[in-house]
Amino acid sequence: MKSLGLSLLLCSFAALSQTAPPAVPAAPVPPAEKGDTVIAIFEDGGKMTLDQYRALIPALPASFQQMAQQDRDKFLHYYGMMRKLAQMAETEKLDQQSPFKESLAYTRLSALTDIKLKAVMDSAVITPEDQEKFYNDHKDPFKTVKVSAIYIAFGEASTNDIQASSSKKTLTEEEAKAKAGKLISQARAGADFKALVKQNSDDETSRDKGGEFGNWRLTDNVPEAMRPVVFALKQGEISEAVRQPRGYYVFRADEVSFAPLSQAQVRDSVIQQLRQEHFQEWTKKLDADTKVEFPKTEAPAPAPAVAK
Numbered sequence: 001m002k003s004l005g006l007s008l009l010l011c012s013f014a015a016l017s018q019t020a021p022p023a024v025p026a027a028p029v030p031p032a033e034k035g036d037t038v039i040a041i042f043e044d045g046g047k048m049t050l051d052q053y054r055a056l057i058p059a060l061p062a063s064f065q066q067m068a069q070q071d072r073d074k075f076l077h078y079y080g081m082m083r084k085l086a087q088m089a090e091t092e093k094l095d096q097q098s099p100f101k102e103s104l105a106y107t108r109l110s111a112l113t114d115i116k117l118k119a120v121m122d123s124a125v126i127t128p129e130d131q132e133k134f135y136n137d138h139k140d141p142f143k144t145v146k147v148s149a150i151y152i153a154f155g156e157a158s159t160n161d162i163q164a165s166s167s168k169k170t171l172t173e174e175e176a177k178a179k180a181g182k183l184i185s186q187a188r189a190g191a192d193f194k195a196l197v198k199q200n201s202d203d204e205t206s207r208d209k210g211g212e213f214g215n216w217r218l219t220d221n222v223p224e225a226m227r228p229v230v231f232a233l234k235q236g237e238i239s240e241a242v243r244q245p246r247g248y249y250v251f252r253a254d255e256v257s258f259a260p261l262s263q264a265q266v267r268d269s270v271i272q273q274l275r276q277e278h279f280q281e282w283t284k285k286l287d288a289d290t291k292v293e294f295p296k297t298e299a300p301a302p303a304p305a306v307a308k
Contacts, residue, residue: 151203
């Protein structure tokens with residue numbers, strides 16, 4: 001959560017940023033700064049080097065990171081204001097008064113908690129063997145299925161991309177299901193799937209492409225009724241009929257492949273999941289090892305009855 005001070009300073013910065021600065025002559029390009037170059041000297045005598053500034057930016061809230069990168073001098077001016085306000089608060093011993101001292105203590109506790117948890121996450125040692133095993137045990141998220149399908153419509157003709165041909169009789173749901181079952185039997189017996197598509201599919205768009213539905217991945221927006229059926233198929237397998245509001249689909253897995261572990265995106269995903277597992281195991285043990293006592297106090301005696 002952003003502190004009140006940061007929020008107020010951010011609002012001030014935004015307001016002043018909307019005011020167009022006065023035109024000034026172009027200044028000569030200064031020499032390149034080194035890491036130990038002092039870029040700010042504050043009112044209290046404190047200094048900040050370029051290296052210190054660069055280290056500070058990632059620690060800032062996201063909105064302040066943007067500010068610091070857009071206008072370094074203006075950000076450092078507000079940073080100087082924050083230093084001055086903090087010193088004023090300490091001089092007035094506000095940090096020793098309630099509820100401020102409790103707020104400071106909790107903020108420190110929370111910050112140290114986040115720091116330790118991040119250190120635990122980052123400290124996990126993930127070996128190539130760990131990555132290989134996890135990948136082989138959890139390959140489904142990286143699976144791609146090249147899908148073809150036959151669509152058998154029932155009831156009223158569907159519209160847009162999926163339309164029942166006007167030359168065909170509109171089937172009832174029972175008739176469509178029976179027809180789909182017959183086609184499944186033929187396909188599994190070795191019939192040419194593309195030929196079955198061209199002769200029977202009511203999806204005109206995919207029928208013209210031999211039933212091709214493209215490559216499906218688990219992260220794609222696939223109807224829930226279709227997802228488990230299609231991704232359970234092995235290469236060359238034919239699915240059972242999948243009911244949709246206006247018809248039945250029969251799917252064929254033309255090709256099943258997996259993105260390799262050598263692919264950077266896959267490897268990064270595997271490492272992140274392994275780090276998360278390590279983190280969950282560590283926090284589970286921490287939870288089990290954390291002991292808190294809750295002393296029981298005697299319930300107060302009931303108040304004596306008032307004589308009437």
